Amino acid sequence: MRIQLSQPDNNFLSAAEYNAMFTMHGTTMIFLAIMPISAAFFNYLLPLQIGARDVAFPRLNALSFWIFIAGGLFLYSTFLFGTAGAPEGGYLDEEVSRLASAPNGGWFGYQPNAGLKYSPGTAMDYWAIGLQILGIASLVSAFNFITTILNMRTKGMRLMRMPVFTWMTFAVSFLLAFSLPIIAIALFFVTFDRQFGTTFFLTEGGGDPVLWQHLFWLFGHPEVYILILPAFGIVSEVLPTFSRKPLFGYPAIVFAGFGIAFIGFGVWAHHMFASAISPVAQAGFGLSTMIIAVPTGVKIFNWLGTIWGGKLTLNTPMLFALGFIGMFVIGGLSGVTHSVVPADTQQTDTYYIVAHFHYVLFGGALFGIFSGLYFWFPKVWGRMYNETMGKIHFWLMLIGFNVTFGPMHWLGLQGQVRRTWVYAEETNLGFWNLIVTIGAFILAVAILVFMANWIYSRRKGEKAPFDPWDARTIEWSIPSPTPVWNFSKAPEIKSLDDFWHQKYGEDEDGRAVRREGTDELLLKLEEEGLNPDEEIHLPSPSYFPLILAFGLPFLGYAIIYKSVPLALVGVILLLIGGFGWGTEPLEEEFETSEENPDAKESSTYE
Amino acid sequence: MSETHKEHPSPTKYVQIAIVLAILTAIEVALYYTEDIVGALAAPLLIVLAVGKFVIVVGWFMHLRYENSLINKFFAGGMILALILFAIVMIERAVGNFI
Amino acid sequence: MSDAHAYPHEPTGVETRKLGFWIFLSTEILFFGTLITTFLIFKGRDFPGIKLTDVYDIPFTSVSSFVLLMSSLTMVLAHNALETDDQEKTRVWLLATAMLGAVFLAGQIYEFTEFYHKGFELSTNIFSSTFYVLTGFHGLHVFIGVVLLLALWGVGQRQRGLSLNEGMNLEFIALYWHFVDIVWIVLFTVVYLI
Numbered sequence: 042m043r044i045q046l047s048q049p050d051n052n053f054l055s056a057a058e059y060n061a062m063f064t065m066h067g068t069t070m071i072f073l074a075i076m077p078i079s080a081a082f083f084n085y086l087l088p089l090q091i092g093a094r095d096v097a098f099p100r101l102n103a104l105s106f107w108i109f110i111a112g113g114l115f116l117y118s119t120f121l122f123g124t125a126g127a128p129e130g131g132y133l134d135e136e137v138s139r140l141a142s143a144p145n146g147g148w149f150g151y152q153p154n155a156g157l158k159y160s161p162g163t164a165m166d167y168w169a170i171g172l173q174i175l176g177i178a179s180l181v182s183a184f185n186f187i188t189t190i191l192n193m194r195t196k197g198m199r200l201m202r203m204p205v206f207t208w209m210t211f212a213v214s215f216l217l218a219f220s221l222p223i224i225a226i227a228l229f230f231v232t233f234d235r236q237f238g239t240t241f242f243l244t245e246g247g248g249d250p251v252l253w254q255h256l257f258w259l260f261g262h263p264e265v266y267i268l269i270l271p272a273f274g275i276v277s278e279v280l281p282t283f284s285r286k287p288l289f290g291y292p293a294i295v296f297a298g299f300g301i302a303f304i305g306f307g308v309w310a311h312h313m314f315a316s317a318i319s320p321v322a323q324a325g326f327g328l329s330t331m332i333i334a335v336p337t338g339v340k341i342f343n344w345l346g347t348i349w350g351g352k353l354t355l356n357t358p359m360l361f362a363l364g365f366i367g368m369f370v371i372g373g374l375s376g377v378t379h380s381v382v383p384a385d386t387q388q389t390d391t392y393y394i395v396a397h398f399h400y401v402l403f404g405g406a407l408f409g410i411f412s413g414l415y416f417w418f419p420k421v422w423g424r425m426y427n428e429t430m431g432k433i434h435f436w437l438m439l440i441g442f443n444v445t446f447g448p449m450h451w452l453g454l455q456g457q458v459r460r461t462w463v464y465a466e467e468t469n470l471g472f473w474n475l476i477v478t479i480g481a482f483i484l485a486v487a488i489l490v491f492m493a494n495w496i497y498s499r500r501k502g503e504k505a506p507f508d509p510w511d512a513r514t515i516e517w518s519i520p521s522p523t524p525v526w527n528f529s530k531a532p533e534i535k536s537l538d539d540f541w542h543q544k545y546g547e548d549e550d551g552r553a554v555r556r557e558g559t560d561e562l563l564l565k566l567e568e569e570g571l572n573p574d575e576e577i578h579l580p581s582p583s584y585f586p587l588i589l590a591f592g593l594p595f596l597g598y599a600i601i602y603k604s605v606p607l608a609l610v611g612v613i614l615l616l617i618g619g620f621g622w623g624t625e626p627l628e629e630e631f632e633t634s635e636e637n638p639d640a641k642e643s644s645t646y647e
Numbered sequence: 648m649s650e651t652h653k654e655h656p657s658p659t660k661y662v663q664i665a666i667v668l669a670i671l672t673a674i675e676v677a678l679y680y681t682e683d684i685v686g687a688l689a690a691p692l693l694i695v696l697a698v699g700k701f702v703i704v705v706g707w708f709m710h711l712r713y714e715n716s717l718i719n720k721f722f723a724g725g726m727i728l729a730l731i732l733f734a735i736v737m738i739e740r741a742v743g744n745f746i
Numbered sequence: 747m748s749d750a751h752a753y754p755h756e757p758t759g760v761e762t763r764k765l766g767f768w769i770f771l772s773t774e775i776l777f778f779g780t781l782i783t784t785f786l787i788f789k790g791r792d793f794p795g796i797k798l799t800d801v802y803d804i805p806f807t808s809v810s811s812f813v814l815l816m817s818s819l820t821m822v823l824a825h826n827a828l829e830t831d832d833q834e835k836t837r838v839w840l841l842a843t844a845m846l847g848a849v850f851l852a853g854q855i856y857e858f859t860e861f862y863h864k865g866f867e868l869s870t871n872i873f874s875s876t877f878y879v880l881t882g883f884h885g886l887h888v889f890i891g892v893v894l895l896l897a898l899w900g901v902g903q904r905q906r907g908l909s910l911n912e913g914m915n916l917e918f919i920a921l922y923w924h925f926v927d928i929v930w931i932v933l934f935t936v937v938y939l940i
Contacts, residue, residue, distance in 0.1 A: 093753070094753070098763075098766060180773065183773075184766050184773075187769055188769065191717070191758050192756045192758055192765060195754065218769060218772070218773045219776050221773070222776035222777035226781055229879070229883075230879070233875070237869065239869055239879065240869065240871060246871045246875070247791065247793035247795065247873065248875070249740065249787070249788070252740065252787065255736050255739070255740070256780065256784075259732060306728065306732065317743055318743060319739065319743055322743075623897075624901070655826065655829060658823055658826055661819060661823060661826065662819065664819075665815070665816065665818075668815050669812060669816075675935065676808045676939075679938075679939045680804075689940075690940050693935050693939050694940070697931055697935035700815075700928075700931045701928050704931065705924070705928060708818050708819075708821070708924045709921055715759055715760045717759075721768050721769055721772045722772055722775075725772030725773070725775040725776060726775055728776070729775050729779035732779075733779055733780070737783060740787045
């Protein structure tokens, strides 16, 4: 995309190819990058942070993972099998290349443009059905995480003693649970319009294209909070650790998180200010969008309050967390300018908007994610990443990111239109577009540095102690890499940041003073962590979630190619998976070797 | 199972509840047929009857009346969110189409 | 889950699987809410073409509604029977529920066939699209419920009784079944009667 836009009147990519590229870029980044990485963090950290051994529904967890894999493969199979035709009476070439035979209606699939008449072929069906399948994965994990947080907490882990990352997981799960059903229906409507001749979004049949926008953004707006809240959670763990201070205003951060989630359901039509909505709707949604800046601001001030007066360690996770604050605030400021309806009418569909959401999603969510990846690297792999390479990654990324997305602010205000494959020489947009492209390549180098660091350090990194950062929360009190059973015995929590308080007391001025027994405590924890003295039972592995998950793509292909045999295969896989799972005895997980010496089902650790 | 402490209506009680539901349904159908007599009242009355049946099935058959308040909150939360969101969309579309 | 003695059991006081299932049901509210809202948005619109009111048969649908309502009764009687450990009665009521559900579905299929003959098809116009997709998804949910009920009946039949764990499954299937019934309560009023 950036090569194509580096010069005016370029033809590196055809229009059709460009459309496919920006559609798949958005779709991939949201559904196959940020959401899964956040899900990975939730999966790994949630049980650890609440002191549990596992999630509430282990097989459902596996299902979520396998559906994600199946859905991602299905979506990307469009590059192999998808077709995209030219709309009737349109001006594009009849034949499009393989690269262009991918979904090309934008990640938001506006109707009727992404409907059968203007996007013939199968590519947009791969999009709609692929997203449908991926949605199920996230929905299912939402049930799991909500139940886990409510019912699997260890002794003393009251809700207001949970780490902020856990709270953000909780909020995200509610957002997922209530927004995904809406997009599921919207995607069914699109699939039915394209495949079965219904007229939900076709005015010829009495339908309403704006309905698509409402349904999509009713999901789409909570979705962006789903994308950013995990990063908020990560940063809320990293900043206190490397400021050696407790998080400032813990209750405010927790409630603000839920405030954002709740209000987030009430701002969706700010994506529709330039669509056919009434002035009353515009005013209402403009107002709610301004209001949502308040809890967001509360969090920012609390993070600043955390750093203020702290003893800062500027290592890689901390740098990314600090970078997050800076970049997210910039993105948030441009976001607030969009809430002013008349201003947004100028900004919408320009690169100004592209700048906004990349500042919050890349500068925000992704920086937060990198912070977390580095922060928890030693916990997950038992090794340290290379700090120098980490810093190089950070600086290259910070510079590259701002060089790429900064100029988009004024390019947009000067009128560069988004989602367009080419711009004319006369627009004088060439110079800054070239700078943007150079920035994109700097970013690519930054990512390569990160990948090299990751791959190398996983194998050859220095072995890390289990608490390398002198951290605050209980996941740092168990060995690294974490044992499969997490905790050797159920921890008993006496306060927020319990692990910190086990290590440190306070003097009269409230400053942290290392307790005398702390060295011994750490040795004891390490030893106990690896050698549990009770028998631990973990759920037995199960194939049924995998089988069930892979039934779904078959149903997808069946709908696209109108194939009854494929549908039957899909249904059979679903039935085998479902019934096998439903009749798989739970009891077998709990058989101890005393009760039944022949029990092979459970994985028992002694 | 954690059923030990919960009250359960008896089978007789359940049959009585079912009879009430049947009567409510009969009234609904009657309302449909007497719409010219009842006039504008028909729609609100039908909604009230439907809500009544809804609450009865959820409360007694689905046992929500006797369940932990946490479950009540989830159900109520989902309902309230759905009702508000969809009221906004319906009003917006109604207004949008008449302008 | 594991080591009930070492780990505190369910701090909320609600059984874990039941909690998970109610959360699932709240998301189904959003699912059907969206379908119903879409139907209502288009219901009164001034668009030429055949409407549901031109083809429906209220007496017939009323009987169908009554059947589904009664299946909720048999469902709750099945649950009650299991509570009192009357395995035979449990199976009888389970089967009754499944049968009533199947009768409802048969009624739906008959109804839809009649509508098709009168020219009210899935792709006819927006009124038919919204109608069929809404009632169709409901019907699909009923169908899945019937399959689950028969499966549980079958398990009970083969084992000559349902164990404690399977009893939990009955409770969830019951919740699911009642949910499908309350969706119909709303649908019948909003789609047919008003």
